[in-house]
Amino acid sequence: MEKIAVLALNGKKKEEIDVPSIFEAPLRFDLIRRAVKVTQSVKKQSQGRDPLAGKRNSVENWQTGYAVARVPRNKGSGFPKARNAVFVPQAVGGHLAFPPTTAKNNHIKINKQEKKVAFHSAVAATSKMEIVKDRGHKLENIKSLPLVIDDKIQTVKKTQKIEEILVDIGLWEDVIRAKNYQKLRPGKGKLRGRKYKHKKGPLLVIKEDFGIAKASRNIAGINVVNINRLSVENLAPGAMPGRLVLWTQSAFNSLSKM
Template identity: 45%
Template sequence: MKANVYSMEGEVKEEIELPAIFNEEYRPDLIKRAVISAQTARVQPWGNDPEAGKRTSAKGWGSGRGTARVPRIKNGSKAAFVPMAVGGRRAHPTRAEKNHHEKINIKERRFAIRSAVAATANKELVENRGHRLGDLEQVPIIVEDDICSVKTTKQTREIFQNLGVYDDITRAKEGKRIRAGRGKTRGRKYKKVKGPLLVVSEDNGIKLGARNHAGVDVVTVENLNAELLAPGTHPGRLTIFTKSAVEKLGGLFQ
């Protein structure tokens, strides 16, 4: 499988042979498992105080009084401790010791990453994710290594326009919306759309230049993972690789 390498002006410089990873079998089931595993690994343990609702002097009166046999406070008749009482304990509280991490085998995770990389070369999958491809001749887009040293937003904007992916960044900017439900009051008011992913061999300033563009993520090829390649467990993200990143891919995730 061959692909063109583009300059930062959007012109074809050369043609290279893509490594075998781009021909990997498409396994959406494994990709989904790998993404969920990455997401649940970041879950912070939370739970109730084990003694919540139990710090009380309440004791049961026993039978023969014509009242419900629930614990009642020492100097009164108010019920306490039991789940149905005001201020009582919870019947089945959340426990901090619960493990929320969905584990995945190492070989399965690597297979999922290889499969997600191969999905970036499937134009139909990329379009189904909602990316605007316009007149792009190929996916993924491969660009020369000089892009790694670009440090300003203005320069990266021109490069993305030359490569034909700026329409997708505009889509990501316009797609920002307010979340439905209570989550908007809990530190996550907005839902954002993912745009192009830029995979580089080394970061010489490109993160500074690309971070202000909506939906754009920058990652070094060694740190590539299934969640970046398939946000929301949906494979086929529009991806831009540098030439050296593609060459390194051949020896990774085996």
């Protein structure tokens, strides 16, 4: 079985451990894409319309004999919209014939076995240098993948200490890449608290949190996730496999049971 080096917090080799067989899984990018779509569909909020939209009118029906369409019309006279057709779907300002409803379930489903294969494939893709590099990550100071670090990193509570560790193990260039990228988002998202688009940096997978999550949350591009809550979307944001991942030793060993 192939061996992989475990790094100490100073970036030096501490010991060697076996690589779990999950990293030999076949790469199924089609299943990764499906699994990410399923995760994103669950996050979507159902759209709806006001039940009274287009129906707030005082109307009358003229019946026959006026050589005009028999549709509801505004009551009254002496104002621009008097006698205009209202309420019905074909009228200006009328209600929608079949508006979207919050009762509709937009969640996409996936087979359990396909989801499992997608997860294994996403994990395996994180160990391929060419795939990780194609995703845009900086690997100049990284000799091999996957990257495994001592569990002591889980107890770090200072952001400055985390930054020093990232410099020592060669991940700081990728953090700088994420920090320097800021692109204006197209569309209405600018008005909804997400004005800029940002790059994804390294992902830190841990077994237990003793302060590392809070210490890392203000570093650009960095995400910290527990191995028990690790999803395909964490490993392949935007359905693009090959995220740069830093595993703690205990989390890495847990992969053999998944």
